[in-house]
Amino acid sequence: MDAFEKVRTKLETQPQEEYEIINVEVKHGGFVYYQEGCCLVRSKDEEADNDNYEVLFNLEELKLDQPFIDCIRVAPDEKYVAAKIRTEDSEASTCVIIKLSDQPVMEASFPNVSSFEWVKDEEDEDVLFYTFQRNLRCHDVYRATFGDNKRNERFYTEKDPSYFVFLYLTKDSRFLTINIMNKTTSEVWLIDGLSPWDPPVLIQKRIHGVLYYVEHRDDELYILTNVGEPTEFKDGKLVPMTVFHKTDSEDLQKKPLLVHVYGAYGMDLKMNFRPERRVLVDDGWILAYCHVRGGGELGLQWHADGRLTKKLNGLADLEACIKTLHGQGFSQPSLTTLTAFSAGGVLAGALCNSNPELVRAVTLEAPFLDVLNTMMDTTLPLTLEELEEWGNPSSDEKHKNYIKRYCPYQNIKPQHYPSIHITAYENDERVPLKGIVSYTEKLKEAIAEHAKDTGEGYQTPNIILDIQPGGNHVIEDSHKKITAQIKFLYEELGLDSTSVFEDLKKYLKF
Template identity: 35%
Template sequence: MSPLAVLRSVSRSLNAGRLSSQRRWTGPAARLHTAGCVTTSVHCSGAELGKLRGLERPFERRLRSVYQRFTDVPDHAAFQGSRHAYIVEGCGIFRVAYGEGEQDLVQVLRTDWAAVDGTIQKVRLSPTESVLAATVKNNHCEEARCVLVQLEQLTIPQKPLLILDKVFSFEWATDDVLFYTTQEGLQCRHVFRLHLTDAGAQSMLVYKEKDPEFFVEVSRSKDHRIVTVNCSSKSSSEVWMIDSRSPLSHPTLVQPRQPGLLYHVEHSDSQLYILANTGPGHEYQLLRTPFTSPAMQHWEPTFSPGPGAVIKDMEMLQDHCVFTMREPLGQLQLHTIPLKAPNHVTILQLPSWACAIETQRFGMVDSDAFSFLLSSPVHPPVRYHLSPTRKQPLSQEDDLQHTLLPEYHTTRLQAPSQDGTMVPLTLFHMQPLPDMREAPMLVHVYGAYGLDLNMGFCPEKRLLLDDNWVLAYCHVRGGGECGLAWHSAGRLQFKKKGVEDLSACIQTLFQSGVSRPTLTALTARSAGAVLAGALCNKHPQLLRAVLLQAPFLDVLGTMQDPSLPLTIEERGEWGDPLIDSQHRDNIASYCPCHNISTQLYPSMLITAYSGDSRVPLSGVKNYVERLSKAVQTYSSSLCTKGHIPTILLDLQPGGDHFGPEDFDQSLSESARQLAFLYTMLELDYKGARQKTTGRRKKKKTIETLSLTPVDPLFS
């Protein structure tokens, strides 16, 4: 795991936090069942529900077709060892020796060995590839079991070497020493060392976190020299390290935690490389210190980004360090730095359509190269290779598949918020912007925990683009697109800034001639629903429809209940209303559930999960009941017939905050949401599809350059 990935995981993936997560797209799987849509509002007639359900099946067929178009693109579910390549497929892990063909695939792990109905989450190979460890997460809750498999003397059928319960993160120090953290509820505070000996396996506690605001996980340096214990809160971090050459020794503290200090540790050639927020503006920079002198007073600055640019990720190679950088308007770059000559920076511009990057190292520890996938919400992954020592360091795999895609535009612009702050926007559209007044638009927002909007490939978004929708991604304050300061500017007492940014983005698009309110929908999930719900309370006239998934809507009620699993850890993001009256008043001023009024709201489809342990279902139901009552009161007061919003609660079984793992269930859920959008915006999906059927084989995707509009309304 890369350094910033470790720091971000305090609030991401299966860590503590109500986060935005986009489902990973995969190929078809076995069909299970589909849960229905439940209405909780008297304003949803039987005819409207029938129309929605009638459209769901056609959209499901269309989605399957879109997924089928992209079955051959690169996938990140493959990884490399020193002697074999491994593939995660369906309910198992398979491997093949280098030089052999697909017919020689051998299964090395099955999920049913973990005795749970689950999916594979993480995989780690021991240093000499003698043992494999993988976590299998239960599809109906967030707990995972770690399965260890012997690889050197592989037998068919294979039996697990060992199974560990409630494991979150894990890393090998040697072939017989594994460090792992356990997850109790949604909290990780304990680190154990598993020692595999001839006499059996011995597990010992090596670290216990006492502060409930901190989350603990383990990671490993890219050269495998050290295992790190990373203790992180929303505002500070602390790292302990274990030398893999003496894995039974006690962890060594790098730098004691202090308020406001975030850092992560890498290792190369007896040097520690520290990524810390000690740069200008308290943004991340790279520092270096001898392995034997890890404390902060010995840190020496090595690299800082230029004005306006921020570090989004870091990869350590044998002799180079590679940074993923984001420019002010969102353009991605790679900065390659020789470790022995850090002033000689090579800047590699990535394609203008690229919005998401996922790295993948080669199996050799001493490799000075790595591969990565580039994608966008509408552009499938393309694999690139970076080899800093070559004359042409950046290369890509054959991209013929993508020549069959219709042309589209990627446009980056900015919107002036209420206080003058320029907020980045990323648009995907088929037609030039001046021709998009009558196009439907789907707006995306998150704006919490310092996390970027998920902008990886999503076939559902590709379907909308093919139907001539505009897809708008609003990078509002509270997120991480513009660095740590961007997050600080949209959390705690500044949370309403994110709402102002979202409103400014939508209004700027309208003023630019892009879509109009009756053709505009907003989508958000988890903590992103806070901004979406607050916008609906304050500016409902901007939208016709809203999609909310696993939404966090009752911020005030949740943060006043410390018995809930995330309340204490979340205080750094939302505040503590129990001990600070200003925090309480601030939360109360924007909390979606506590600011509903009698007015014309947009129609809403709210998807929630009955056993969601991150977002209390009671808060979702409370919001739906209050909203339904307000809509009913408003509509009953209308003297003339007008638009009456539809409020739907799609309550699904299961305890996973991130939606169904099963492909068919996931597909049905997406089809239901698409049917809702087309119904509420009064769109003919068949007609929309026909507009693009003649565009399937146009030239390769256009790469439009980033731009900042010069129209007076942007200044």
Template identity: 35%
Template sequence: MNSCTILRSVLLSLNTSWVSNQRRWIRSAPSLYRTAGHTSNTTVHHSEATLGKLRSLNRQFDRRLRSVYQRYADGPDHTVFQGSHHVYIVEGCGIYRMGHTEEEQDMVQVFHTDCAGDVEGTIQRVRLSATESILAATAKNSHKEEAKCVVIRLDNHNAPQKPMLILDNVFSFEWASDDVLVYTTQEGLQCRHVFRLHLTNTGNQSELLYEEKDPEFFVEVSRSRDQRLLTINCSSKKSSEVWLIDSKCPFSPPTQVQPRQPGLLYHVEHSNNLLYILANTGTGHEYQLLRAPLSSPAMQHWKPIFSPGPGAVIKDMEMLQDHCVITGREPQGQLQLQSISLKSPDHGTVLQLPSWACAVETQRIGTVDKDTFSFLLSSPVHPPIRYHLSPAHQRPLSREHAFQHQHTLLTECHTTRLQAASQDGTMVPMTLFHMKALADLSEAPLLVHVYGAYGLDLNMSFSPEKRLLLEDNWTLAYCHVRGGGECGVSWHRAGCLQQKMKGVEDLSACIQTLFQSGVSQPALTALTARSAGAVLAGALCNKNPHLLTAVHLQAPFVDVLGTMQDPSLPLTIEERGEWGDPLTNPQDRDNIASYCPCHNIVPQLYPSMLITAYSGDSRVPLSGVLKYVERLKKAIQTHTSSSSRLPIKGNVPTIMLDLQPGNDHFGPEDFDQSVSETAQQLAFFYTVLGLEYKGSQQKMRGKRKRTIKNMTIPCQFPHHMIGQINMRT
């Protein structure tokens, strides 16, 4: 993501839980769960046949997933970046480098967290000073929200360097010059302070540069692509504000671009003493590209130079020397690049991307080629391929050579874009991935994905486990419901606050449209969602449980009402722009109560659920998850008890609570733990949907017996974004 990306850079993990991989993934103890501050002595019984199948499938999927990950291990690596004199590689807890003309065997380690005392975890972000004399990097343990920043002086020694300085609780940072580092500190989940660190021969001096007073705003620093400006970006759910630091005078006070005002969102880049601004000042309050003199940056000097066509939206921009490259989406959801000449903005070139492309990842860490935009294209089932865009060339768009198996696999997959008519007539886009023809999918298992919050797009970058499901003839459906960001700013606003139920209606319409189109059936349908996506998933389960058979919720935000009524929690105040304020606004309270998953559970047969929660998650309180599980269990018990003399239609659902230790919301970074958790998720889907798994092939069983299964299986699982650091993603 570049410095003026519409949505803040997010922390992505491969999967979503942390716990020792030495532990058994299913616990045979009788208690449902036991954790600090909450104990249940509920005794449950479970089918040994079900548990046996889960264990067996877990082992099989673990082996196969490792093979699938290995198959794609040679793809392009975004952890490699260029310096002025060296190539740098980030790998786990270490940073390595080699000369531009050297081979990989000449690579040497310049830093490892083992050399930094109490610094631990994996490397998150790296920044080189202008002359490549000093490096700054953050390292973060998955059990912690906060990261430590190490500052290392680079020299010609071929040995790991000890940090010259360690800074605590650093979120974002950039070099203003070779001896000036500007950084933000994170307190809990909030960033409100910006500091300027001056490195001198006689000592290091740090001073407060900016302090944010409004608790609804989050602050980070970034740098323009031409390295000229540092930007202090202050953002809330409703507005934004940017301050500038000129690297030519790094000790001068920051200058304000445009004071914040309600409803105005904007982001800033720079080229040739001109500011290029993405702001939601276009038709329908969508983003358009404007520019203004660096010397006169306020809004009255903004001049529009590009606006997308009807139904199209801008997602990001990248500044080259003489061109601006706009990443956008067409009305049907197709990604598109548009190159705009800075000298003649009326002359733009549309660069059509492959039909399967769903995710763009900018590659620009370290030294930047001013004339070329490098990026990775991928989809959930298409491995990333690196492209280069050089607008001044006769053939501006080129693709790096892809390793052989990509060529064969890409042609076998269908990417289909559909629309569903929601309850109010709004057309909701969907993206489908499938191996068989659309007309042959009625018996195919279906995995539905949803998010629909904060104006964020669904994560559609490559996932080897999704490729595995595709090869097993699953259909993967991504529902771009209101509340997300796929269709622009207005799409988000149409699904937040008082309109949050629109996202639930959209999701229901998407699933029903798939069935009506001949894609799968309820008995073969699973839904997956994480964090705030669980609001829509949980609300759908309360309203239309018959549409689904299996549901997987990761770090689920299911007690919206309880959470938003507690201002002591770190995100409550900041997220009032998304959910409302039930403490002071009765209308907001009634609205949240109408869809909150935890407060609308009724006695009925729910889909079987696997719920993963984290005991110390500071974004999603564990108390809300435990309350949700208890109410689900009680509702199912009530329903089955009252129906004891009547035929039960379908199997009684299995509710599995996977309670993990630790306080990280995003999940494991350890490869073994990630693979193990993914294997468990797949084993759950196959077991609940009644699918036979035989290597790379699966088929339906014969007619299943309609027997009452156990309602709750106690479990302990042993042991990826795009979510903003200050939200439930």
């Protein structure tokens, strides 16, 4: 609660419209580097909680709309600091290099930088390694120096478009690792931090299905890999769930329930602190996080059991989780809602087709709903990179037929549906707006057809498509979006929202 109250105080005093706290902070030497307002600043470690800081760079010099820092790296001897800066309506990032002196000054800037790290060469010169991103694809690696001996060169390009490249500096800062990966296969090259201009050294060439990562300590390389015997799960599967509710709640069966799901890419379902979730719990809601197959909660095999031709496992897990919650006395279908973001929309949309009676209302954000048509279009930025997750319906008939079985867009039919609120973004490069619009139109047509056959007295579900101008797939949370989603849920469940919006005012600037 103490931590919560600190966050509450920070939120209440934050002048920006957006409530999400940007907390990119790096400690190096005796200083802490972070963002304060619209500036990159540093303060002495012992004074980090005070307002005594040195301004290193004003982000407004870049002439961007509401810029913020999402990554900071400090050169070994603190001669330079590099910061990656982007805006809410674009995934493109600009990396600025600041020379640290009595009067800090921007030494250089590079557009479209993804990952970056510093090393120091044998002549005590700072070398910045960085990757260049184009159309969401990251294939080129550069290294650069600054000051009197400026140098900038590209020294690696990945030719296979289904792979992407990112940089990682080992924890002891001895080696820079160049990681070339897709969803199931990786290859790592090493740059010796003592000889950063030497050619990179290959650890193990890529072998389909083999993932590995490299770390270094005490002159030994440590390799984490999926090679070996995979964990075998017996039917049926035990699917983890995380449930939050007030401890003094009585008769939980009559309480509203918000179910969260993702289940893709081997990534854990995010359960980070969000003020509106705390407000819902305070107002009596139950929050349930379903860690279904396809995610990363139980390791690589958990991911493998929910991708490609096993994607329906994730749907089965989601259905089982909701039924189990109801069976254990947590809420009931008429008070159950479901929420999902991006690839989580595949499972949420599939559930709406297969078991719509389990939930009353659904909120989707930038949802992936047209899997088949998207994966058939290789001109889209991520299609080639995503083949290992969803399959290749263009060349593999088995994959095509399997995707048809669960794809939300392909399986819309005249039946009763829960009410659905979709937030989409005009400039989303990852989930094309066209697919979301097509899904919405087809869904409304199916609902109208079902309503005609049902007769008078049928209550048609509400289908709302909220297209945000500008924006992109990683847009920050605004109070407009949050309030619209919560308003939708309360109205669909017939709940009084007076108190929840009063509480939200403590966090969101109206």
